[in-house]
Amino acid sequence: MESSELVFRLEGVSYRYHGRHLALDRVDLVVEPGEQLVILGANGSGKSTLLKILDGLYRPTSGRIWAFGEEITDVADDPEGARWLHRRVGLVFQDPDVQLFSPTVYDDVAFGPLQLGWPQEQVRQYVERALRAMEVAHLADRAPYELSGGEKKRVAIATVLAMDPEVILLDEPTANLDPRTRAALVHLIQGMRELGKTVILTTHELDIVPSIATRVVVFGDQERRPVASGHPDEILRDVELLGRTNLIHEHLHWHGELAHTHPHGHEGEHLHEHR
Amino acid sequence: MTVSPVRQRQRKRKGFVERTVTGVGTAVEQTVYSETYARQDGFLQRVDPRAKLGLFALALLVVGLVHDLALLAGLWLLLLGLGLATRLPFKVIALRTLLGVPLFAGVVALPALFLIDGRPLLSIGSLGPVTLAVSDRAILSVTTFLCRVSVSVTLAALLVLTTRWADLLKALRVFRVPDLFIIILGMTYRYVFLLLRLTENLFLGRASRTVGTTSASEQRRWVGASIGTLMSRSLKLSTDVYAAMVARGFSGEVRTLTACRMRDEDWLFVSLGVVLLGLAWLVDLSR
Numbered sequence: 001m002e003s004s005e006l007v008f009r010l011e012g013v014s015y016r017y018h019g020r021h022l023a024l025d026r027v028d029l030v031v032e033p034g035e036q037l038v039i040l041g042a043n044g045s046g047k048s049t050l051l052k053i054l055d056g057l058y059r060p061t062s063g064r065i066w067a068f069g070e071e072i073t074d075v076a077d078d079p080e081g082a083r084w085l086h087r088r089v090g091l092v093f094q095d096p097d098v099q100l101f102s103p104t105v106y107d108d109v110a111f112g113p114l115q116l117g118w119p120q121e122q123v124r125q126y127v128e129r130a131l132r133a134m135e136v137a138h139l140a141d142r143a144p145y146e147l148s149g150g151e152k153k154r155v156a157i158a159t160v161l162a163m164d165p166e167v168i169l170l171d172e173p174t175a176n177l178d179p180r181t182r183a184a185l186v187h188l189i190q191g192m193r194e195l196g197k198t199v200i201l202t203t204h205e206l207d208i209v210p211s212i213a214t215r216v217v218v219f220g221d222q223e224r225r226p227v228a229s230g231h232p233d234e235i236l237r238d239v240e241l242l243g244r245t246n247l248i249h250e251h252l253h254w255h256g257e258l259a260h261t262h263p264h265g266h267e268g269e270h271l272h273e274h275r
Numbered sequence: 276m277t278v279s280p281v282r283q284r285q286r287k288r289k290g291f292v293e294r295t296v297t298g299v300g301t302a303v304e305q306t307v308y309s310e311t312y313a314r315q316d317g318f319l320q321r322v323d324p325r326a327k328l329g330l331f332a333l334a335l336l337v338v339g340l341v342h343d344l345a346l347l348a349g350l351w352l353l354l355l356g357l358g359l360a361t362r363l364p365f366k367v368i369a370l371r372t373l374l375g376v377p378l379f380a381g382v383v384a385l386p387a388l389f390l391i392d393g394r395p396l397l398s399i400g401s402l403g404p405v406t407l408a409v410s411d412r413a414i415l416s417v418t419t420f421l422c423r424v425s426v427s428v429t430l431a432a433l434l435v436l437t438t439r440w441a442d443l444l445k446a447l448r449v450f451r452v453p454d455l456f457i458i459i460l461g462m463t464y465r466y467v468f469l470l471l472r473l474t475e476n477l478f479l480g481r482a483s484r485t486v487g488t489t490s491a492s493e494q495r496r497w498v499g500a501s502i503g504t505l506m507s508r509s510l511k512l513s514t515d516v517y518a519a520m521v522a523r524g525f526s527g528e529v530r531t532l533t534a535c536r537m538r539d540e541d542w543l544f545v546s547l548g549v550v551l552l553g554l555a556w557l558v559d560l561s562r
Contacts, residue, residue, distance in 0.1 A: 055522050057522060082526070086523065090522070090523075091522045093518075093522075101461075101520070102462075103441030103464070107441065107532075112524055114531060115523055115526070115530055116524045120532060123532065124532070143310075145469070163523065
């Protein structure tokens with residue numbers, strides 16, 4: 001694929017917080033249009049930092065990055081460039097409380113489209129469409145502090161969908177959700193593929209990966225860069241890789257008198273067979 | 276009524292800061308619940324918030340100018356009737372006015388009882404060369420002040436109880452309050468809730484790990500550490516919120532949705548209110 005057709009291209013991107021703490025170390029990554037890319041990694045492997053760099057919020061300490069064929073390495077310091085990027089790329093933060101800062105849900109969802117300078121009628125139309133798509137239209141007049149965790153997540157996604165971006169970045173969207181809300185959210189993320197969106201999602205919950213990923217990139221928690229990339233089935237079968245990157249661990253349990261260990265994921269999934 | 280030993284120990288264990296935080300948390304919760312009334316289908320709830328806010332400002336001005344006690348009492352009864360007609364419970368309005376007024380305005384007005392000259396009605400004693408006496412003019416001034424405060428507080432209670440906070444913020448645009456200020460006010464209100472919850476959890480986390488009593492110096496150290504934690508969390512929160520705003524296209528210039536048009540009923544409400552307040556002022560002038 002031609003470089004200009006790629007959604008993102010990263011070459012040797014590193015990032016240090018306050019110039020000291022290394023969060024990303026020489027990351028090379030390519031994202032193609034229409035992909036549903038899941039970035040797997042343990043806590044502290046740099047997943048959230050990567051999403052903020054892709055959204056132009058952080059300037060890489062070193063390395064270069066392109067979006068839609070244009071270099072965006074310095075876009076964090078360039079308001080015009082940032083505006084162009086944010087029109088095309090939306091980020092859903094891990095903590096929805098960060099994203100819901102307006103007095104009502106409607107105002108929050110309208111915030112992004114308004115900042116893009118759209119006409120008022122178009123803003124209202126896109127806001128209502130996003131609220132319906134996330135099944136939160138009935139919450140439009142509510143204040144964010146009145147919402148449950150799952151509702152907040154849905155509204156946070158609606159705030160980004162209302163801007164109709166080509167790429168949606170989701171930072172651990174299913175974290176801290178009850179099983180039913182989690183399943184509903186996975187279903188909504190699957191629906192984004194039908195809308196033709198490119199989705200880049202970070203998580204360490206292995207059980208949702210097969211349902212939403214077309215490709216998986218695994219970040220090493222020591223290396224702080226991708227250590228593997230491939231089809232979801234191929235990655236999830238590689239027990240040695242998942243163990244090495246702290247995504248599963250050895251779990252001891254008993255079958256009657258027989259002690260037995262097997263790899264065990266963080267969210268309760270059991271990746272083993274009894275022979 | 277006897278208090279159980281467990282409750283007694285709990286009371287002793289709760290420090291000043293903890294009690295304050297719990298109190299503020301409860302107040303915030305009550306504020307949230309008061310929106311329940313604002314969501315009810317009542318006469319005042321249906322009026323456009325801009326109409327209510329504009330009339331509220333005018334009413335405050337007139338109440339501040341009126342001297343006649345009977346007129347002030349009449350206005351208070353009218354407001355009370357309006358509150359009941361708009362489905363607000365009497366207890367809720369009365370609690371906000373009748374309890375708060377003597378507590379706060381009464382304390383403020385108390386010294387004036389002895390400072391305003393006039394025909395002495397009650398002599399309390401002397402303080403050196405100064406004679407402490409309550410005059411007829413002092414009683415009239417303090418009563419007028421308390422009546423004005425009662426009517427003003429009832430007005431504010433009616434406005435706040437029948438208008439949602441978000442609508443009230445938008446209505447501030449009537450007074451040409453800059454959008455940036457309104458957004459900051461809204462965000463402050465939003466995140467005060469979050470930080471209060473965080474503070475409450477810090478105290479609960481500590482209480483769950485505390486066995487027996489802790490010394491005053493330990494408590495001071497802990498409060499200092501909690502303030503530091505809260506400060507660093509709120510700094511991180513503000514950085515993240517700003518990043519979330521930038522990620523949605525914010526570049527320093529605020530753009531907001533234009534408010535809806537006022538309906539005929541809203542204009543009628545404003546007109547009736549202005550006429551009534553004008554009449555009250557004229558009657559007061561004529562006496």
